[in-house]
Amino acid sequence: PEKVKKLYEGKAKVVYETEEPDKLLLYFKDTTTAFDGVKKAELKGKGSLNNTISSLIFEILHRYGIKTHYIQKLSDNEMLVWKAERFPVEVVVRNFAAGSVVKRLGFKEGQRFKEPLVEFFYKSDELHDPLICESHIELMELAPTETIPLMKETALKVNEILSGFFKEHGITLVDFKLEFGKLPDGSVGIVDEISPDSMRLWDSETGEKLDKDRFRFDLGDLLEGYREILKRIS
Numbered sequence: 001p002e003k004v005k006k007l008y009e010g011k012a013k014v015v016y017e018t019e020e021p022d023k024l025l026l027y028f029k030d031t032t033t034a035f036d037g038v039k040k041a042e043l044k045g046k047g048s049l050n051n052t053i054s055s056l057i058f059e060i061l062h063r064y065g066i067k068t069h070y071i072q073k074l075s076d077n078e079m080l081v082w083k084a085e086r087f088p089v090e091v092v093v094r095n096f097a098a099g100s101v102v103k104r105l106g107f108k109e110g111q112r113f114k115e116p117l118v119e120f121f122y123k124s125d126e127l128h129d130p131l132i133c134e135s136h137i138e139l140m141e142l143a144p145t146e147t148i149p150l151m152k153e154t155a156l157k158v159n160e161i162l163s164g165f166f167k168e169h170g171i172t173l174v175d176f177k178l179e180f181g182k183l184p185d186g187s188v189g190i191v192d193e194i195s196p197d198s199m200r201l202w203d204s205e206t207g208e209k210l211d212k213d214r215f216r217f218d219l220g221d222l223l224e225g226y227r228e229i230l231k232r233i234s
């Protein structure tokens, strides 16, 4: 598959049309951004790490029968995916308190939740991705109503699969974000990437943060963390 036309350039990826109308090519950039793009850096090799880790995770999910847009990894920085009608919703699953839930509700960082917590956010740059509930998704028609329980169940299933997978490699899956969309065959599946940009991953022994929080809060070399994750899981 070849890049035919640039469709869209985001903060971390470029999306290209291919010769096949229902397939897209994702190019993972070396750009890292945080806080709505306010903090920004070029980190050589970051795109390739995210593409590799994300591809590996999608392949695991496929083995468990989870539907995603992933078709194959094409090169260091390129992934072939099914074209999807993306819902402007982010689904976050949390096993431990960290990030916005600490700020918002006063949980203590690292506190384990009795049950995984599922949250929805409205993907909107102008509104800074506000927290929403299922009623907002229905009212604002952000996704078909019948897909709401499906997104929630899928996110929880992904959490079980990935929590177990990372645990085997000495890593704690603290939280992660998923996006969903309608795939060409009409089914709903996971889109975007599942990488250390969109997950919190802590070393199970030391608690060291190996994910994008390294960049957000200047905790250490981002690439070193991502390389450590890849080394352990591959």
Ligand code: C5P
Pocket (backbone or CB within 6 Å): 090, 092, 098, 099, 100, 101, 129, 175, 176, 177, 197, 198, 199, 200, 212
């Ligand atoms: O910031 P917050 O604590 O809500 O993030 C929860 C999880 O979702 C984190 O793993 C974070 O990396 C991810 N996330 C994301 N994209 C966003 C917001 C959060 O991947 N726009």
